[in-house]
Amino acid sequence: MIANMDASGTDMACVIPEGFFCSGGTTPISTNAWMLTGVQKYPDRFIMCPNFGPIIQRGVDEAIREMEFMVKEYGVKVFKFYCPEDTYINDKRLWPFFAKAQELNLVMQVHTGTGYVYGGRNKYCHPALLEDVLYDFYDLRIVAFHFGWPHHRELNLLAATFPNLYISVSFLNHAASWRPKLFQELIGEAMLYATVDKIVWGSDTNGSGMKDCVDPFHTFQIDEEGNRGWGYAYITDEDRAKIFGLNMAKLLGIEPKKRARRPI
Amino acid sequence: MARKDYFILDTETHPIDAAIWHQLAPYEGTKRFMHSLQGCIRPLVKEFPSMENDGAGPSRR
Numbered sequence A: 001m002i003a004n005m006d007a008s009g010t011d012m013a014c015v016i017p018e019g020f021f022c023s024g025g026t027t028p029i030s031t032n033a034w035m036l037t038g039v040q041k042y043p044d045r046f047i048m049c050p051n052f053g054p055i056i057q058r059g060v061d062e063a064i065r066e067m068e069f070m071v072k073e074y075g076v077k078v079f080k081f082y083c084p085e086d087t088y089i090n091d092k093r094l095w096p097f098f099a100k101a102q103e104l105n106l107v108m109q110v111h112t113g114t115g116y117v118y119g120g121r122n123k124y125c126h127p128a129l130l131e132d133v134l135y136d137f138y139d140l141r142i143v144a145f146h147f148g149w150p151h152h153r154e155l156n157l158l159a160a161t162f163p164n165l166y167i168s169v170s171f172l173n174h175a176a177s178w179r180p181k182l183f184q185e186l187i188g189e190a191m192l193y194a195t196v197d198k199i200v201w202g203s204d205t206n207g208s209g210m211k212d213c214v215d216p217f218h219t220f221q222i223d224e225e226g227n228r229g230w231g232y233a234y235i236t237d238e239d240r241a242k243i244f245g246l247n248m249a250k251l252l253g254i255e256p257k258k259r260a261r262r263p264i
Numbered sequence B: 001m002a003r004k005d006y007f008i009l010d011t012e013t014h015p016i017d018a019a020i021w022h023q024l025a026p027y028e029g030t031k032r033f034m035h036s037l038q039g040c041i042r043p044l045v046k047e048f049p050s051m052e053n054d055g056a057g058p059s060r061r
Helices: A004-009 A032-041 A060-074 A092-103 A127-136 A154-161 A172-178 A180-193 A210-219 A226-228 A239-250 B028-038
Strands: A014-016 A046-048 A078-081 A108-110 A141-144 A163-168 B008-013
Touching: A004 A172, A004 A210, A004 A226, A014 A032, A060 A092, A092 A127, A108 A163, A108 A180, A127 A141, A127 A154, A154 A180, A172 A180, A172 A210, A180 A226, A210 A239, A239 B008
Parallel strands: A014 A046, A014 B008, A078 A108, A108 A141, A141 A163
Antiparallel strands: none
């Protein structure tokens, strides 16, 4: 993982366990505890991003207990809510969980868009469901993943309204080289409505392939049709710097200094 | 033009001991979906390696 981060110029990475209990087939044995072994070995490169779910199935009180434990014992600042295998983002049973996250000043990363994996429920992931959470937990800083695709326009409009809602390009970043017109729409609309100050980078890789995600975004540019026809702003070096790392570093209170070693 | 040395913080990586992506393989619809967005299907991974090799197992070492 570290070698791949160095090869891609990635300085730090949030490491996240996802259960995928819902998808059948195999079951990953990744756990929060296992992730911690890596984070403790490379504290300057890995950021612990625990997953306390599936919250409803395990019990909200138990999820809150683990959240408090992770913050107190390991200084956790960010976590992932993986809704496809859990419940609707705006399930009121989650309100005590969100309240505790807000109280602890955590950043909540949440999967949005579709379920992606068979067994993960699309209906749990629609970004419009975030609206109830945003109104009731106005100070909770939320990073909505995957541009909210294919419901990215609804997500962008929410991000235009709520100052603490951010958008992650995770997983869809590959479209920059594979389907550039799609990526242009995703990044162009997000910059137009959410603003470039609220877009953050993400690869959604397991390390391998990370360079293939990072490299295209170094040079990706809005084309003339996108600019003149759709009103998308051309991406500047300053924009890239914010999206690649400065925005999330600010959210997490991390000094944005280079840590990746240049590949030999 | 020289590439700028941006500070890069990845908000989502999954160092996983039984890689999640291969779970997608049995489902044809998901294959098409993955291919449409990423241009590839992630390799099947069966091993249970350590975080040092990305969860991709001895086959990649």
